[in-house]
Amino acid sequence: AVLADNNFDVTIWARNAAQVEEINMRHTNSKALQDAVLPDNITATTNMEQALTGSEIVLFVAPSSAMRDVAKQAAPFIAPDALCIHATKGFESGSYKRMTTVLSEELNCDPSQLVVLSGPSHAEEVVLRQPTTVVVASASQESAERAQDAFITPYFRVYTNMDVVGVEVAGAIKNIIALGAGLTDGLGFGDNAKAALLTRGLAEISRLGNAMGANPLTFAGLAGVGDLVVTCTSKLSRNYRAGLLLAEGLPLDEVLTRVGMVVEGVRTTSAAHELSKQYDVVMPISEQLFEVLFENKPPRSAVESLMGRGRTHEMEEVAGSWGLHQS
Numbered sequence: 332a333v334l335a336d337n338n339f340d341v342t343i344w345a346r347n348a349a350q351v352e353e354i355n356m357r358h359t360n361s362k363a364l365q366d367a368v369l370p371d372n373i374t375a376t377t378n379m380e381q382a383l384t385g386s387e388i389v390l391f392v393a394p395s396s397a398m399r400d401v402a403k404q405a406a407p408f409i410a411p412d413a414l415c416i417h418a419t420k421g422f423e424s425g426s427y428k429r430m431t432t433v434l435s436e437e438l439n440c441d442p443s444q445l446v447v448l449s450g451p452s453h454a455e456e457v458v459l460r461q462p463t464t465v466v467v468a469s470a471s472q473e474s475a476e477r478a479q480d481a482f483i484t485p486y487f488r489v490y491t492n493m494d495v496v497g498v499e500v501a502g503a504i505k506n507i508i509a510l511g512a513g514l515t516d517g518l519g520f521g522d523n524a525k526a527a528l529l530t531r532g533l534a535e536i537s538r539l540g541n542a543m544g545a546n547p548l549t550f551a552g553l554a555g556v557g558d559l560v561v562t563c564t565s566k567l568s569r570n571y572r573a574g575l576l577l578a579e580g581l582p583l584d585e586v587l588t589r590v591g592m593v594v595e596g597v598r599t600t601s602a603a604h605e606l607s608k609q610y611d612v613v614m615p616i617s618e619q620l621f622e623v624l625f626e627n628k629p630p631r632s633a634v635e636s637l638m639g640r641g642r643t644h645e646m647e648e649v650a651g652s653w654g655l656h657q658s
């Protein structure tokens with residue numbers, strides 16, 4: 332809808348024919364966006380070739396679990412000079428690769444053509460043209476600026492960034508912390524607990540990101556603090572809502588059914604479990620979430636484990652998380 336407001340003719344590819352028909356006939360996408368009306372210059376198709384032929388920008392928004400499959404299908408129809416942007420927040424299952432890595436492998440393109448768009452941006456608010464700010468990151472400043480030009484509107488402010496790793500890691504890991512935020516609220520804990528979770532969650536995001544080669548300053552920006560705050564505090568967040576349901580004691584498969592849309596934080600918790608070992612970083616909140624989600628640990632015991640960790644010095648922890656060395 333943002334691109335359509337900027338006068339691009341937008342074609343959505345989707346596999347669900349009923350959803351495609353709804354977008355074309357009624358200009359709505361009610362499962363995701365209730366009765367919000369989409370601009371007239373958006374059409375939809377189930378035909379990938381039709382969607383992509385001649386497109387100057389390709390925006391990938393499949394869930395992380397489907398990204399490789401969708402990119403494989405798209406690859407033959409993408410023009411050599413097309414700008415490929417993704418807004419997906421997660422890692423590939425099993426390989427734990429970032430989404431730009433998956434795209435560069437499947438599209439056989441130069442990393443300079445790839446951009447990640449991230450930041451605090453619930454679709455339900457964007458489609459109503461409520462003020463929203465995001466980051467576009469690319470290895471190429473020119474590509475980031477092309478994406479900025481394409482997306483920037485008076486209600487959608489776009490900042491460029493060159494730190495692809497940091498933006499992708501922040502966007503993925505914040506979903507784990509949002510699951511935790513839903514859990515703490517669902518358990519009846521207060522604002523102190525939530526503030527602690529966000530602060531210590533940011534330390535955890537930064538620690539993994541820095542170990543993977545990110546710029547620590549990214550975590551103070553929209554993809555870091557910004558998205559963490561929105562996802563941990565908004566009732567629109569699927570990850571937060573899943574956390575609330577888990578606190579009721581529902582099994583994971585029922586939680587996912589009830590949310591009815593992708594809850595990226597669940598797979599990302601598995602990814603963090605592996606990545607923290609691979610990069611030798613401590614991720615206590617993610618680890619406790621892993622035990623709650625996959626090892627039946629009661630959420631209250633997870634909170635006790637976090638509160639009972641060994642004593643530590645905040646500055647040493649923060650400096651370590653932000654990749655700084657204390658003298």
Ligand SMILES: NC(=O)c1ccc[n+]([C@@H]2O[C@H](COP(=O)([O-])OP(=O)(O)OC[C@H]3O[C@@H](n4cnc5c(N)ncnc54)[C@H](O)[C@@H]3O)[C@@H](O)[C@H]2O)c1
Binds near residue numbers: 394418454
């Ligand atoms: N919804 C938001 O506000 C928002 C904002 C920023 C980023 N994101 C990210 O965008 C990604 C997608 O989220 P969403 O909100 O659109 O989720 P969603 O659950 O609303 O929609 C996902 C869509 O992908 C389709 N899909 C699943 N597997 C597929 C496959 N193999 N091939 C084709 N289509 C497939 C589903 O049918 C569904 O229509 C996630 O990574 C999410 O973190 C979402």
Ligand SMILES: O=P(O)(O)OC[C@H](O)CO
Binds near residue numbers: 561567569570
């Ligand atoms: O609904 P969530 O929890 O997937 O969050 C959506 C976006 O990532 C918020 O920026």
